[in-house]
Amino acid sequence: MSWIDVCDAEDVDLEDVIRFDVAERTFAVYRAADGDVFATDGLCTHEQVHLADGLVIDDTIECPKHNGRFNYQTGAALRAPVCDALATYPARLTNGRIEIKVPD
């Protein structure tokens, strides 16, 4: 696992998400309403849909295709049609930059 630089914190609105692709993998990187940052797998566990196109509501991310919802801080699946939890990854702010720690 190593820390990877993603973007300036200001590049992600508060209570929003962006897509981040690295090494043929895709992630979703979030900024909560209080500015804390989080990271999860980029694709919904129900279908191959990018969560970064979805809506962040409080601490949940809603899949833009079927309304499946996850807690993006814990990865827990909250609403059908998602049944399987989402993988989460450590994320941090370093000198105003968002970094995430993903498997090598």
Add this chain to the structure above:
Amino acid sequence: MTTTKKSSLAKDYSLTGQENQRAVAAGLASAEWYHSEVSRKEMKSLMKRSDAPATRDTLLWLALLAATAGGGIMLWGSWLALPIFLAYGVLYGSACDSRWHECGHGTAFKTSWKNDVVYNIASFMVMRNPISWRWSHARHHTDTIIVGRDPEIALMRPTLIAKTTLKFIAIPEIYLDLCTLLKHAMGTIPTQEQDYIPESERHKAIFWARIHISIYFFTILTAAASASILPLLLVGGPRVYGSWHMVMTGLLQHGGLAENVLDHRLNSRTVYINPTSRWIYLNMNYHVEHHMFPMVPYHALPQLHALIKDDLPKPNNSILDAYREVWGSLRQQRTEPDYFVRKKLPESAKPYREDLHASGVNRMQGV
């Protein structure tokens, strides 16, 4: 508008037949679809949830249901009850479908439990198991009008005109839906549904089917005990005599358009309709927009339409105008099952993304 003819294919719409495997092999299942460009800022604004519009529309709906049901009961025995029941029938048997749909998507209300309550009530009214149909509709959005994958293709080809006409009085849908509910209630999930309902969800489908069947059983008992059809006109019956509006608007969603494509502009239809029908139908006349961006609530679809209409085929101007188009296509599909209407795009639009599905369709046809 131009029309397209393709070579004839035998059609097998079951989810357990060869078409399912062929669609998967052709890359048409769970595929990438074309989307018109909308900025993230605009899309976030459109997807934003609110309780206000759905609360207003739901309270109005329930008030009208109560008023027409009460009026029908008071005037029972008089011819004056007839128009009251016709109105009640549409409010029950047609408006329930759009409430089922919007709350199933979880977009009507901001508050989740409100979506769930209205979804379960509307599921009962439209005679759909709330669990199995939630999964069915998810598949419909994943694989819209992909033969062998989409369980909600209303108009199968070649067209059978008499069968299509009977849909307006819920035949054979009501029979099939009740049979499915009975199977669920007895603990059986049909093989077809096992393709899209996870095992962990099936016990919930059985639970809800038993609730629905129990209510229908009680209604029939009440009708028998009172020697009156009034209970059946109030509960269950409107699915037959009041579903015509749901069918009228529903058949326009995809009727006569393309199958096995990955661009909703080719397989879905937007129609400008009158305000009353729009309220009954909760703006689902903006159907291309809904399929491209299903998480935009019904009340924001007119704004979404205004934003992307230059990238879409020109909408039909009325329900009648749309039916002229659908009817022509259905007639042709009686003998040419692969015929479909291909609408002309405005010059401002990006070309149809036929590259997304062309290779898959060619592979399915053995080209």
